[in-house]
Amino acid sequence: MDSLDLLRSLAIIIISAKFMGLIARKLHAPQVAGEIIAGLLIGPSVLNLVQDTDFIKGMAEIGVILLMFGAGLETSLGDLKKTGVKATLVATNGVLVPLVLGTLLYMGFYGFAPFGTNEFDNAIMIGCIMTATSVSITVQALRELGKLNGFVGTTIVSAAIIDDVIGILVLTMVLGLKDPSENLGSVALKTALFFVFAIGVGFVIYKVFEKMDQRWPHTRRIPIIGLAICFSMSYIAEKYFGVADITGAYIAGVILCSTDDHEYIARKMDINSYMLFGPIFFASIGLQTDVRDMNLNILWFSLAFVAVALIGKVIGCGVTAKCLGFTGEDSLKVGVGMMTRGEVALIVAQKGLSDGMLASKYFTSVILLIIISSIVTPILLKLLYEKHGEADYTDMKHPVRPARG
Amino acid sequence: MDSLDLLRSLAIIIISAKFMGLIARKLHAPQVAGEIIAGLLIGPSVLNLVQDTDFIKGMAEIGVILLMFGAGLETSLGDLKKTGVKATLVATNGVLVPLVLGTLLYMGFYGFAPFGTNEFDNAIMIGCIMTATSVSITVQALRELGKLNGFVGTTIVSAAIIDDVIGILVLTMVLGLKDPSENLGSVALKTALFFVFAIGVGFVIYKVFEKMDQRWPHTRRIPIIGLAICFSMSYIAEKYFGVADITGAYIAGVILCSTDDHEYIARKMDINSYMLFGPIFFASIGLQTDVRDMNLNILWFSLAFVAVALIGKVIGCGVTAKCLGFTGEDSLKVGVGMMTRGEVALIVAQKGLSDGMLASKYFTSVILLIIISSIVTPILLKLLYEKHGEADYTDMKHPVRPARG
Numbered sequence: 001m002d003s004l005d006l007l008r009s010l011a012i013i014i015i016s017a018k019f020m021g022l023i024a025r026k027l028h029a030p031q032v033a034g035e036i037i038a039g040l041l042i043g044p045s046v047l048n049l050v051q052d053t054d055f056i057k058g059m060a061e062i063g064v065i066l067l068m069f070g071a072g073l074e075t076s077l078g079d080l081k082k083t084g085v086k087a088t089l090v091a092t093n094g095v096l097v098p099l100v101l102g103t104l105l106y107m108g109f110y111g112f113a114p115f116g117t118n119e120f121d122n123a124i125m126i127g128c129i130m131t132a133t134s135v136s137i138t139v140q141a142l143r144e145l146g147k148l149n150g151f152v153g154t155t156i157v158s159a160a161i162i163d164d165v166i167g168i169l170v171l172t173m174v175l176g177l178k179d180p181s182e183n184l185g186s187v188a189l190k191t192a193l194f195f196v197f198a199i200g201v202g203f204v205i206y207k208v209f210e211k212m213d214q215r216w217p218h219t220r221r222i223p224i225i226g227l228a229i230c231f232s233m234s235y236i237a238e239k240y241f242g243v244a245d246i247t248g249a250y251i252a253g254v255i256l257c258s259t260d261d262h263e264y265i266a267r268k269m270d271i272n273s274y275m276l277f278g279p280i281f282f283a284s285i286g287l288q289t290d291v292r293d294m295n296l297n298i299l300w301f302s303l304a305f306v307a308v309a310l311i312g313k314v315i316g317c318g319v320t321a322k323c324l325g326f327t328g329e330d331s332l333k334v335g336v337g338m339m340t341r342g343e344v345a346l347i348v349a350q351k352g353l354s355d356g357m358l359a360s361k362y363f364t365s366v367i368l369l370i371i372i373s374s375i376v377t378p379i380l381l382k383l384l385y386e387k388h389g390e391a392d393y394t395d396m397k398h399p400v401r402p403a404r405g
Numbered sequence: 406m407d408s409l410d411l412l413r414s415l416a417i418i419i420i421s422a423k424f425m426g427l428i429a430r431k432l433h434a435p436q437v438a439g440e441i442i443a444g445l446l447i448g449p450s451v452l453n454l455v456q457d458t459d460f461i462k463g464m465a466e467i468g469v470i471l472l473m474f475g476a477g478l479e480t481s482l483g484d485l486k487k488t489g490v491k492a493t494l495v496a497t498n499g500v501l502v503p504l505v506l507g508t509l510l511y512m513g514f515y516g517f518a519p520f521g522t523n524e525f526d527n528a529i530m531i532g533c534i535m536t537a538t539s540v541s542i543t544v545q546a547l548r549e550l551g552k553l554n555g556f557v558g559t560t561i562v563s564a565a566i567i568d569d570v571i572g573i574l575v576l577t578m579v580l581g582l583k584d585p586s587e588n589l590g591s592v593a594l595k596t597a598l599f600f601v602f603a604i605g606v607g608f609v610i611y612k613v614f615e616k617m618d619q620r621w622p623h624t625r626r627i628p629i630i631g632l633a634i635c636f637s638m639s640y641i642a643e644k645y646f647g648v649a650d651i652t653g654a655y656i657a658g659v660i661l662c663s664t665d666d667h668e669y670i671a672r673k674m675d676i677n678s679y680m681l682f683g684p685i686f687f688a689s690i691g692l693q694t695d696v697r698d699m700n701l702n703i704l705w706f707s708l709a710f711v712a713v714a715l716i717g718k719v720i721g722c723g724v725t726a727k728c729l730g731f732t733g734e735d736s737l738k739v740g741v742g743m744m745t746r747g748e749v750a751l752i753v754a755q756k757g758l759s760d761g762m763l764a765s766k767y768f769t770s771v772i773l774l775i776i777i778s779s780i781v782t783p784i785l786l787k788l789l790y791e792k793h794g795e796a797d798y799t800d801m802k803h804p805v806r807p808a809r810g
Contacts, residue, residue: 003466003759004643007650010467011636018629055463061408062415224423224680231416238409245412271676275629354408 017279039286052287063281069230072253073266087158097316102127125352130309132167134342135160141378151393156337194241202255209259223268302365329388422684444691457692468686477658478671492563502721507532535714537572539747540565546783556798561742599646607660614664628673707770734793
């Protein structure tokens with residue numbers, strides 16, 4: 001890629017992503033959706049101003065790693081421990097039900113596929129994309145309703161944290177299947193070995209950072225070494241354990257989240273992400289999505305995909321909440337609150353694409369899911385709270401509200 | 406480039422650059438030198454762990470643009486106006502004398518070359534590399550001696566700011582010569598047109614940012630749009646005016662330096678630079694430098710290059726200071742204070758390489774110059790101040806000390 005082209009592409013991507021992102025926010029849609037649409041507009045679908053070159057692909061790849069590292073940096077082990085059984089059960093079923101329903105949806109459209117075939121991999125990847133809740137929009141909506149600290153609110157936020165971890169575990173296993181020589185057992189073994197490795201290395205890293213935090217608090221070397229750890233863990237995970245690089249990045253974030261300087265690291269990473277790599281990643285999703293590939297079949301599939309993804313969370317989380325003693329209305333609130341999807345769904349889809357387990361035409365479905373869920377959830381939550389206030393759960397053990405909410 | 410390779414390379418570059426940078430700082434050498442040596446060590450010269458791929462080249466390119474943008478963001482037009490005639494004269498001769506001496510040095514080694522030939526371009530590029538003073542180490546040394554606010558100190562800092570601007574102008578003209586169809590007149594015309602364009606656009610940008618600063622102070626959009634302006638100006642400069650992209654980036658910085666939020670922008674840019682792009686650029690210089698290319702001829706040339714570059718500044722700045730009424734000892738201090746070179750010399754060399762006006766073997770000379778000047782200057786300044794305190798210049802018009810010092 002010519003260096004002039006590079007400057008031109010970067011300028012166009014940054015300015016269009018920011019502009020469309022701001023418009024999206026004005027329309028109460030997620031900013032990410034605006035950035036993707038910017039990519040669609042400047043890409044081959046419409047204006048054809050920017051090509052998805054190897055360089056842009058590489059930058060987007062770094063963007064994905066940084067986003068997952070950032071997500072890990074928000075996952076405090078302390079908060080995880082405090083979550084309690086209820087939120088854990090809500091989260092687990094909130095992952096498993098969409099995973100199964102999504103897999104079945106794909107098979108319903110394209111025919112049954114037995115385990116071990118390529119088609120099965122594609123089907124389960126569709127399920128996998130549906131698993132990751134992105135709770136920030138729900139948190140915003142609950143905050144505006146003044147219900148963030150209620151029992152329903154804390155359950156949702158706690159469940160969303162666990163949801164991330166279970167989602168990553170499921171994704172790691174599913175991506176492990178891409179290698180035809182692997183079976184579920186060997187993938188599970190490698191994944192387990194990686195986590196053992198991560199615990200060991202993580203402990204050492206934690207100790208070293210504790211020393212560094214004391215000797216040189218808030219110095220540049222801390223986020224820089226953090227970044228190097230993120231890249232190293234991503235590399236090691238994929239190279240030596242067959243575990244997805246994004247899992248490695250996420251785990252690197254979780255490890256560093258326990259250190260004293262984790263907020264300082266997160267802030268610096270965040271700047272790197274939102275200034276350049278994040279917009280490039282989201283725009284690159286748009287660049288890869290050629291709307292001219294759209295046909296009636298994909299359109300129907302996308303609508304069914306969105307419906308199943310939303311209903312899957314409502315069933316998975318809502319029914320579990322009901323079984324755990326929530327009232328019917330409050331169970332529905334929990335289910336609806338967990339419906340929102342965001343960046344992670346895209347990251348999973350991108351990973352599926354680059355590992356040959358997903359075609360790029362399904363990006364449209366994922367984009368639709370993010371936009372629709374982000375618009376519908378706050379509206380539904382408001383209606384639900386207006387119709388029925390939250391029941392009284394003073395008898396039940398309140399989960400401790402994590403710092404993240 | 407494989408995505409795993411990319412993660413591995415980034416991890417190695419970041420960690421080795423930081424590590425060697427810290428060692429360099431411990432040894433009172435510039436951190437940049439450490440980062441370059443890291444590149445030498447991990448590159449083909451020694452360990453051969455990382456290759457200088459297209460992707461790394463692209464990242465380094467962005468690094469250069471961001472560094473020049475950052476330099477521009479430190480160049481306040483208000484400070485420039487206050488600099489006064491004395492500092493301007495010191496700076497001008499401090500650029501012209503090394504430019505001429507460097508050109509002659511090359512011709513002395515490789516034979517006389519008439520204007521318009523390739524060899525002449527190479528010769529003047531060697532001169533060009535010698536022009537840019539990097540004053541940060543001198544500022545540090547003067548601060549430690551308690552002499553930063555003296556007449557000599559303010560003259561040096563003011564001259565260094567002007568030096569940047571004159572250096573950029575000279576570089577722009579020299580790089581304009583690379584196109585064989587251009588003559589000095591047409592290059593000067595295009596350069597002038599670009600500056601007219603920059604003033605016009607700059608005024609509009611300034612007005613828009615003034616409005617944005619008022620409506621949304623310290624919001625993310627401000628540095629993001631700033632970054633987009635940086636990339637756009639770089640592109641427009643090179644594409645439509647034949648002016649180097651780094652000049653465009655520098656000018657974008659100068660424009661934004663006048664806005665209220667310039668410190669906020671500079672801080673965010675700085676994080677992007679030091680975390681990832683800066684280390685990659687400096688390490689990539691090391692990656693491109695194959696020490697096995699070294700031979701006796703280049704070694705002699707490098708030593709002569711360092712000597713001429715140091716003496717050039719002492720003559721250019723020192724003799725001018727003497728003519729302007731400084732005592733002999735203080736003139737020497739001014740000359741010695743202006744001797745230090747840094748990032749900009751490397752950026753110029755890199756630009757010369759990518760425009761085919763310099764061979765990569767001369768990187769060694771530039772690296773040597775940066776290291777030696779940064780080590781020698783503080784020592785010499787200390788000796789000079791210990792031998793003779795600063796004379797009394799209360800009769801002379803004191804230049805206003807710019808904020809940057």
